[in-house]
Amino acid sequence: MFDRRGTLRARAHQGLRASRLRLTRSVALAIGISLCLPMSHASSGSIEAIKPKDYIRMTLPKQEAICLIRLYGKESAFNPYAIGNLSGKYHTYGIPQLKNALIYDKSPIEQVLYGIKYIDHRYDGDTCKAWSHWLRKGWH
Numbered sequence: 416m417f418d419r420r421g422t423l424r425a426r427a428h429q430g431l432r433a434s435r436l437r438l439t440r441s442v443a444l445a446i447g448i449s450l451c452l453p454m455s456h457a458s459s460g461s462i463e464a465i466k467p468k469d470y471i472r473m474t475l476p477k478q479e480a481i482c483l484i485r486l487y488g489k490e491s492a493f494n495p496y497a498i499g500n501l502s503g504k505y506h507t508y509g510i511p512q513l514k515n516a517l518i519y520d521k522s523p524i525e526q527v528l529y530g531i532k533y534i535d536h537r538y539d540g541d542t543c544k545a546w547s548h549w550l551r552k553g554w555h
Contacts, residue, residue: 437540441474441531467493467510467523475531475542482546487511487530489549495523 465473467487472480490512491497496519499507508519511530518529531542537555538544549555 437475438532438535441528465524467495467527470524470527479542482543483531483534486542486546486549486555487527490555493523495521495526 468484471483471487474480475483487493487510490507491499491510493510495509497509497512498519499512505514506516507514508516509521509526509529510523511518511526511533513529513533518526521529534540534542534545538548545555
């Protein structure tokens with residue numbers, strides 16, 4: 416039988432495992448889709464032929480996809496070239512509006528993947544928590 420401390424560790428481990436499983440599923444789906452795309456629709460059969468919103472709908476559960484699409488719709492209107500917080504100390508870049516300028520050179524799908532990774536880290540993988548935070552604070 417677990418003590419209180421052991422139970423909390425087990426729950427934290429379950430959340431991390433679920434986050435890794437979600438990321439693994441996303442990568443596997445992206446690879447599978449890219450292998451099925453005809454060469455004429457995308458350069459080298461790339462996953463980049465898929466629009467970011469469609470990619471989100473295919474990789475996340477329905478409610479989480481809705482939350483993430485709403486969040487990115489407000490953050491950048493899904494513009495991969497968006498630059499935000501122009502009057503602030505740190506600019507934000509791309510679809511997920513991350514502070515790292517390196518994301519600006521990434522493809523839209525890569526930007527979404529970086530954004531999901533950030534949400535996994537900050538909000539335990541819960542896109543609806545990120546959306547809720549944005550509704551309360553105007554940022555996430």
